[in-house]
Amino acid sequence: xxxxxxxxxxxxxxxxxxxxxxxxxxxxxxxxxxxxxxxxxxxxxxxxxxxxxxxxxxxxxxxxxxxxxxxxxxxxxxxxxxxxxxxxxxxxxxxxxxxxxxxxxxxxxxxxxxxxxxxxxxxxxxxxxxxxxxxxxxxxxxxxxxxxxxxxxxxxxxxxxxxxxxxxxxxxxxxxxxxxxxxxxxxxxxxxxxxxxxxxxxxxxxxxxxxxxxxxxxxxxxxx
Numbered sequence: 001x002x003x004x005x006x007x008x009x010x011x012x013x014x015x016x017x018x019x020x021x022x023x024x025x026x027x028x029x030x031x032x033x034x035x036x037x038x039x040x041x042x043x044x045x046x047x048x049x050x051x052x053x054x055x056x057x058x059x060x061x062x063x064x065x066x067x068x069x070x071x072x073x074x075x076x077x078x079x080x081x082x083x084x085x086x087x088x089x090x091x092x093x094x095x096x097x098x099x100x101x102x103x104x105x106x107x108x109x110x111x112x113x114x115x116x117x118x119x120x121x122x123x124x125x126x127x128x129x130x131x132x133x134x135x136x137x138x139x140x141x142x143x144x145x146x147x148x149x150x151x152x153x154x155x156x157x158x159x160x161x162x163x164x165x166x167x168x169x170x171x172x173x174x175x176x177x178x179x180x181x182x183x184x185x186x187x188x189x190x191x192x193x194x195x196x197x198x199x200x201x202x203x204x205x206x207x208x209x210x211x212x213x214x215x216x217x218x219x220x221x222x223x224x
Contacts, residue, residue: 030054030087031069039065039077057084060095074100078126096126111163113144123152131159 029051033039038047040059052058058065059082067075067085077083081095090097092109099107099114100122106115107125110132114125121139125132134143135157143150143160152158 027054029070030056030085031067031071031073033058033065033067033077035060035063035065037061037063039063052085054087055084058082069105071105072101073105092125092127094127096124098122098124109162110160111145112160113146115142115144116140117142117151127162130162132162133157133159 031052032049033041033052034049035047038045039061040046040057041050041052042057043059052067052069058067058077060077060079062079064079065077067073067077069075069085071087075083075085075090076098078096078098081097082093083095083097084091084093089106089108092107097107099105099116101116101119102123103116103119103121106113108114109125109127112132114123114132114134116123117140121141122137123139123141124135124137126135127133134141134152136152136154139154141152143152143158145160145163150158150160
């Protein structure tokens with residue numbers, strides 16, 4: 001009886017030890033990426049379809065990369081762009097992305113959160129050193145800095161200040177600001193300088209003198 005018990009415990013131990021040695025099962029991929037050329041995944045060059053783990057970092061060079069996520073989101077990463085993909089959001093470090101079906105999958109870029117209002121919404125998000133540009137191809141896109149929200153209507157494009165904030169929204173050096181960034185108007189540029197005002201006055205006087213001289217010449221009189 002004692003020998004049978006020892007034998008049973010030994011067999012159980014042999015079954016348990018390999019399970020612990022194998023470690024935890026690898027997490028399921030969140031999607032896959034496919035490009036026409038070579039692109040980088042976690043700083044390693046790859047080509048062809050490749051599975052993406054949560055937190056994967058992608059970088060493109062001379063050709064775009066298409067990304068299909070398990071949650072139905074479709075992303076095209078433009079050339080010379082870098083992004084990090086997670087199960088519930090994507091972080092755009094630089095470059096541009098074209099987003100489809102991202103009503104529950106926001107884009108984080110430059111301290112902003114960009115998200116579709118509806119499932120069929122399609123938009124392009126592009127970063128520049130000073131701005132984050134959001135263009136809606138179909139549907140309404142919501143842009144938020146955490147305190148204010150701006151809606152980008154279909155067929156329109158708006159530019160927002162790029163605060164350069166990290167994914168957690170912390171950026172102690174640059175204040176947060178949202179809203180469109182239209183080109184500066186003349187009223188916003190301030191009054192003309194004294195030098196410019198003098199040149200304008202001189203130009204107006206010269207034109208006036210030419211007109212008076214022309215009239216006088218036509219009448220056969222000297223204007224002086």
